[in-house]
Amino acid sequence: MKRNKPLALVAGVALLSLAACGGGGDDSSSSGSGSDRSFGEQTGGTKDAKRQGPAAEVDGATAGGTVTVYLPGDPGPNSLDPTDGWSVTGNSIQQALTHRSLTQYVRDSETGDPVLVPDLATDLGTANEDYTEWTFTIRDDATWEDGKPVTAEEVAFGMQRSLDADTFPSGPGTEYSKQYFLDGDSYGGPYTDKGKKYDGITVNGQDVTIKMATPFPDMDYWGAFMAMGPAPLGNASKPPNYGQDPLSNGPYMIEDFQPNQELTLVKNEQWDPNSDPGRHQYVDKWVFKFNQDQAKVDQIMLSDNTDSQTAISTALGSDKYTEANDALGDRLVQQTSQCVSTLTPDYTKITDINVRKALAYAYPYEDVWFATGEVPGVTRIPANSVMPPGMAGKKDFQVDGEQITYNPEKAKELLAEAGEEGYEITMVYYEVDPLAVAGQKQITKGFEEAGFKVKAIPVQVSPYDIWLDPDNKTNKQLNLRGVNWCSDWPAGSTMLPPLLKTDAVYNTAQFSEDAIDQKMKDIATLPLDEQGDAWGALDEEIMTDYFPIIPTAFRNDLFVFGSKIGNPTGDGALGAPNYKDVFVMQ
Amino acid sequence: MSQPTAPETLGSLTDETPVDPNSKASQEIAGKSPLRIAAGRLLKDKIAMACAFVILFFILIAIFAGVISDFFGVNTDTQSPSQFLDVLNGGMPKPEYGPPNGGFTMDHPFGIAPRSADDNLAYWLYGARTSLMIATGATLFATIVGIVVGLLAGFLGGVVDRVLSFFVDTFLTVPFILAALTIAPILNERFNDSDNYPTIQKFSLVAVLALFGWMGMARLIRGEVLSLREREFVQAARVLGMPTSRILFKELMPNLAAPIIISVSLMLPAFVAAEAGLAFLGIGVTDGASWGRTISFATTYFEQYPLYLWEPLIGVVLLVLSLNLLGDAIRDALDPKTRR
Numbered sequence: 001m002k003r004n005k006p007l008a009l010v011a012g013v014a015l016l017s018l019a020a021c022g023g024g025g026d027d028s029s030s031s032g033s034g035s036d037r038s039f040g041e042q043t044g045g046t047k048d049a050k051r052q053g054p055a056a057e058v059d060g061a062t063a064g065g066t067v068t069v070y071l072p073g074d075p076g077p078n079s080l081d082p083t084d085g086w087s088v089t090g091n092s093i094q095q096a097l098t099h100r101s102l103t104q105y106v107r108d109s110e111t112g113d114p115v116l117v118p119d120l121a122t123d124l125g126t127a128n129e130d131y132t133e134w135t136f137t138i139r140d141d142a143t144w145e146d147g148k149p150v151t152a153e154e155v156a157f158g159m160q161r162s163l164d165a166d167t168f169p170s171g172p173g174t175e176y177s178k179q180y181f182l183d184g185d186s187y188g189g190p191y192t193d194k195g196k197k198y199d200g201i202t203v204n205g206q207d208v209t210i211k212m213a214t215p216f217p218d219m220d221y222w223g224a225f226m227a228m229g230p231a232p233l234g235n236a237s238k239p240p241n242y243g244q245d246p247l248s249n250g251p252y253m254i255e256d257f258q259p260n261q262e263l264t265l266v267k268n269e270q271w272d273p274n275s276d277p278g279r280h281q282y283v284d285k286w287v288f289k290f291n292q293d294q295a296k297v298d299q300i301m302l303s304d305n306t307d308s309q310t311a312i313s314t315a316l317g318s319d320k321y322t323e324a325n326d327a328l329g330d331r332l333v334q335q336t337s338q339c340v341s342t343l344t345p346d347y348t349k350i351t352d353i354n355v356r357k358a359l360a361y362a363y364p365y366e367d368v369w370f371a372t373g374e375v376p377g378v379t380r381i382p383a384n385s386v387m388p389p390g391m392a393g394k395k396d397f398q399v400d401g402e403q404i405t406y407n408p409e410k411a412k413e414l415l416a417e418a419g420e421e422g423y424e425i426t427m428v429y430y431e432v433d434p435l436a437v438a439g440q441k442q443i444t445k446g447f448e449e450a451g452f453k454v455k456a457i458p459v460q461v462s463p464y465d466i467w468l469d470p471d472n473k474t475n476k477q478l479n480l481r482g483v484n485w486c487s488d489w490p491a492g493s494t495m496l497p498p499l500l501k502t503d504a505v506y507n508t509a510q511f512s513e514d515a516i517d518q519k520m521k522d523i524a525t526l527p528l529d530e531q532g533d534a535w536g537a538l539d540e541e542i543m544t545d546y547f548p549i550i551p552t553a554f555r556n557d558l559f560v561f562g563s564k565i566g567n568p569t570g571d572g573a574l575g576a577p578n579y580k581d582v583f584v585m586q
Numbered sequence: 587m588s589q590p591t592a593p594e595t596l597g598s599l600t601d602e603t604p605v606d607p608n609s610k611a612s613q614e615i616a617g618k619s620p621l622r623i624a625a626g627r628l629l630k631d632k633i634a635m636a637c638a639f640v641i642l643f644f645i646l647i648a649i650f651a652g653v654i655s656d657f658f659g660v661n662t663d664t665q666s667p668s669q670f671l672d673v674l675n676g677g678m679p680k681p682e683y684g685p686p687n688g689g690f691t692m693d694h695p696f697g698i699a700p701r702s703a704d705d706n707l708a709y710w711l712y713g714a715r716t717s718l719m720i721a722t723g724a725t726l727f728a729t730i731v732g733i734v735v736g737l738l739a740g741f742l743g744g745v746v747d748r749v750l751s752f753f754v755d756t757f758l759t760v761p762f763i764l765a766a767l768t769i770a771p772i773l774n775e776r777f778n779d780s781d782n783y784p785t786i787q788k789f790s791l792v793a794v795l796a797l798f799g800w801m802g803m804a805r806l807i808r809g810e811v812l813s814l815r816e817r818e819f820v821q822a823a824r825v826l827g828m829p830t831s832r833i834l835f836k837e838l839m840p841n842l843a844a845p846i847i848i849s850v851s852l853m854l855p856a857f858v859a860a861e862a863g864l865a866f867l868g869i870g871v872t873d874g875a876s877w878g879r880t881i882s883f884a885t886t887y888f889e890q891y892p893l894y895l896w897e898p899l900i901g902v903v904l905l906v907l908s909l910n911l912l913g914d915a916i917r918d919a920l921d922p923k924t925r926r
Contacts, residue, residue: 319701370668376673434883458774
């Protein structure tokens, strides 16, 4: 899952929320002075197939009130069509409040870990032995906002829509439905292949059965995406108009949506709490304000006036961190995200592993974090491999025995060993963002001290536009790129293949090894309980043997809650505030 | 015998006491040109002299930025923030490196910047250089273009005047900020992989400022020339068969000295402010020191570290204010009709 604003990712400006499936940070210990804020143990998610509605009451929760959510620097989604949703911001809001799908995550109130529980399905689905056929039984008491029941046909239709890559080119279905569902590569979806019958998804009474092209053990996780939810049949859900005002089936419905500005949600009276094991309907009204100015929001949240008492901010400026940490206590929530920032040396150009390692030693980690407005050790922590902490099978290994830190002497030795002293690095940076410029200065300085030559090209568009465009003339010159990636669910299959499989879109390192590709394929066929460890082992193997990608940091987010917001917590599944369980204290 | 002085000439309207034409004092005045008279008045103006000193101070700083930084042992090199900044204190400089949490130190007399740990003094000195260099360059180009266009349009008249005036009006309709915002990415697209990118950026900034700064000068000169070209001395020069270029530069130009000097002295501060404004908006000099850029960084830290914002701010305000006041004083000195 990528973020709405990749620029910020590249620049390393942690102003946005990210997708994540880790546990929540240990927030309660930090009400004192700020210096002792640290992370709790992260663990992978758990599953509870038997959870039934209504969702457990939150201690002390009261109904009523309006919550305003400020999203600094975050443009928000352009379309609310569930099939199109593949951004952290949009999915975290819609999946928690307006759009239901097969499964969902709830936050375990004791451990803070996300738990995968049923949503529109009565359980987490049943698969056949080799995970090539999944059956979900759709519950009969869920309703749309107009009072009509959600039918199994509508769920099946919603899932078929996710196969329409031409209509929803940036939807998550392009990665998962197209790849795993039967005939996903040949069937163009209900809009592109109009009238064509699709055999991959069949409905029998309340049962929806999905046939897979290849074994897909993670279907229950994939079911937690709102793209795996219902859509009204026929023209009622025709894109692109449906994306401006989609029919809601969660506890809230859309009152007003102005893309990149504001989203207002009000109570959906037709939603039955007994039908939903995860969501609450405490708050009367939600107002999401996109593209806010960080400095302004920080002032509002720290002022604790009547407006900000019932407000939430999804980011905190690093310059206000100390002040906020002292003043807010529990109301400043630190949320781990299952995200990794990386540098990707071009595997076809920088062929010597020693040069790639020298780059890793030449990158001035802490200096870059400072210069780009991060709080070292809080919003950025050192990384050892591609898989983020808390992911099943994650190994706590170090490529060179200990954590790679900035060490120009070591980098020089490695360069000398490779016989490549004065190796020239060509990279781009986003000139429009002063923080990105400051970060690039640090990188250039670090690399040059380690004996590299650096050619840094300023660009005025998102670096992703350069890196992902194979025909771009600037891109052709580059031998060092980068990518920041968040997992879609806590499994290595959403981290390693998208970044390191041959010809994957976000494989900006151009890494390609047949042996590794084959291993990625093989892991998908392993029994489910062995897959986690297999991904962890593959992660270690890739890093140790090839070192094709330089992980620079694991990422964390800071959320600020107003003083009258009850249950200030983060949603570990999506790396957003825990919208599901929040209430206004009366 | 001389005629009594006509009421509209210089002597009667000024507050200078009338002198006997045959006295010693009168003979001392006799040889002075209007510009020398103006200079004499300017020297007596205390505010103008104070401003001139401030401007001289900044000019010296701009010229000797390198020497002064060496003297203080500071430079604009990229520093390692992790060495100088305090993680636990919102990324502010550690107390031993100066304000806001510690006392001033001789290593960094102006303190260091949060986030990047750059030395404030070095950036301030080089910021003055950038500011004055770009403003001077832009003023020079705008003045030359303005004078040439104004002279030609005013003196030749007819079709030439109409065409040139059309261009002046066209440029006046283009919104300056919008044009600057549009041109920056175009230049980047063309030159971003050039090694001289920072230099190209500076020249393009001068070009943009000059491109949208010459029209006022051109109009002013055109108006003056229109009134001068029918005067007897110009007619006489024509009758004598002087070439047009000689009439323009030998006969008309000296009479235009006053409006040109006034215009230039007011154009400079406008360009200094425009450069800082553009840098604040993130266009202009992105690579290197600039006061406007430092101001845009510093605004978010105003509460915790006000000094960081005050330094470049005082630089810009002092320079622009001094240039403006001096410009006003020059205008007053050159204008014989002024009463003070």
